[in-house]
Amino acid sequence: MLTVVKPDTLIRWQRQGWRLFWQWKSRPGRPSIPAVLRRLIVAMARANPTWGEERIADEVRLKLHDRDAIFAPSVDGAIEAMGLRVLKTPVRTPQANAFCERVIGTMRRECLDWFIPLNDRHLRWILRAWVTHYNRGRPHASLGPRIPDRSPAAIRPIPVGHRLPAGCHVVATTILNGRHHEYRLVRGAA
Numbered sequence: 001m002l003t004v005v006k007p008d009t010l011i012r013w014q015r016q017g018w019r020l021f022w023q024w025k026s027r028p029g030r031p032s033i034p035a036v037l038r039r040l041i042v043a044m045a046r047a048n049p050t051w052g053e054e055r056i057a058d059e060v061r062l063k064l065h066d067r068d069a070i071f072a073p074s075v076d077g078a079i080e081a082m083g084l085r086v087l088k089t090p091v092r093t094p095q096a097n098a099f100c101e102r103v104i105g106t107m108r109r110e111c112l113d114w115f116i117p118l119n120d121r122h123l124r125w126i127l128r129a130w131v132t133h134y135n136r137g138r139p140h141a142s143l144g145p146r147i148p149d150r151s152p153a154a155i156r157p158i159p160v161g162h163r164l165p166a167g168c169h170v171v172a173t174t175i176l177n178g179r180h181h182e183y184r185l186v187r188g189a190a
Contacts, residue, residue: 040170047172047181050110055139106134114179126176133175137182 076086111130117123168185
């Protein structure tokens with residue numbers, strides 16, 4: 001069927017179509033983040049200048065190394081003396097070394113690049129504090145992001161959009177003299 005229309009009608013239809021398209025394209029997006037949560041995000045970003053947005057959005061008591069001959073038994077003994085458990089990568093699995101490199105790189109970037117240990121005891125104190133933070137207070141993206149050894153008494157929020165659970169507030173704990181911070185929900189008045 002062929003319909004004859006005036007040019008003005010065709011232009012009007014086209015304009016209405018574009019108007020509808022841009023109304024649809026300009027519709028409101030995700031809900032706004034409450035002011036209290038925005039202030040918390042800003043406080044976390046200021047307290048942790050090396051964190052990116054993903055780390056802020058998200059929040060191994062063991063030492064991995066491969067079976068290379070450079071790791072003498074004395075190295076394993078020194079690691080165990082620090083209260084860490086030595087875990088060697090499986091035989092003939094070079095891809096397992098990537099996990100070692102990842103943990104070592106994270107330890108260097110988040111901890112050792114920021115401190116000058118005065119002696120062996122000071123280095124052990126720094127690493128023990130960081131490893132505890134890494135396992136019990138730092139979220140891991142690979143876990144979705146979760147904390148590996150979260151305390152069973154920790155409050156686990158039920159997702160309700162961008163809102164804190166009713167009756168809860170966020171408490172910050174400084175780690176390594178303020179180099180890192182751990183955040184947890186606490187019931188009660190702020």
